[in-house]
Amino acid sequence: MNTPKKNIFLLTVLFLFTMTASVFAQDAPKPKASPAATASGKVGQANISIAYSSPAVKGRKIWGELVPYGKAWRAGANEATTFTTDKDIMVQGKALKAGKYSLFMVPSEGEWQIIFNSQTGQWGTTREGANFDPANNVLTVNVKPKKSAKMSERLAYNVTPKGFSLMWENLEVPVAIK
Known part of the structure; x- marks a missing residue:
């Protein structure tokens, strides 16, 4: 093969390779805005697991605006958060039987309600607000939020031997478990 034909052949192969790669790259899934996450650990003899979707702050004011005070919230994004x-x-x-529950929260500046609801598998919100039937609430407890030690861009849960905490933006919401 002489040089001009060889160069044309190589350029053609390179062009086809580039086009093929760009076509496949367009089909690559985009990362979710609020990816699924799980926090798990032991509290005493109990294995605790919290499954949630983790939204980001993205420069927004979270508490009192994106997540309004005084209204039930799905405690994450997308589907309702589950606690097992x-x-x-x-x-x-207060006593909570072994099982799987949807976890909802009602934030306020001074005290939060933590709600364990027996209905699971539902989308977290409807047009009216949090997607749960209060008749299925199994346990509601009150906790005090506190300023977190550091800013958390993504909502996260942490399970420790003393319970669990929600951390997001500049807030931590600890829930004691024994």
Whole structure:
């Protein structure tokens, strides 16, 4: 093969390779704005797991605006957050049977309600607000939020031997479990 034909052949192969790569790149899935996440750990003998979607702050004011005060919230994004325990536990001094629950929260500046609801698998919100039937609430406890040690861009849960905490923006919401 002489040089001009060889160059044309190489350029053609390079062009086809580039076009093929760009076509496949367009089909690559984009990362979710609020990716699924799970926090798990042990509290005493109980295995605790919290499944949620993790939204980002993205420069927004979270508490009192994106997540309004005084209204039930799905405690994450997308589907309702779920809380699972394989043993009976005490949450803030109140009994919660082993099982899987939807976790909702009602934030306020001074005190939050943490709601464990027996209905699971639902989308987290409707046009009216949080998507749960209060008749299925199994346990509601009150907790005090506190300023977090550092800013959390993404909503996250942490399960420790003392319970769990929600951390997002500049706030931490600890929930005691025994």
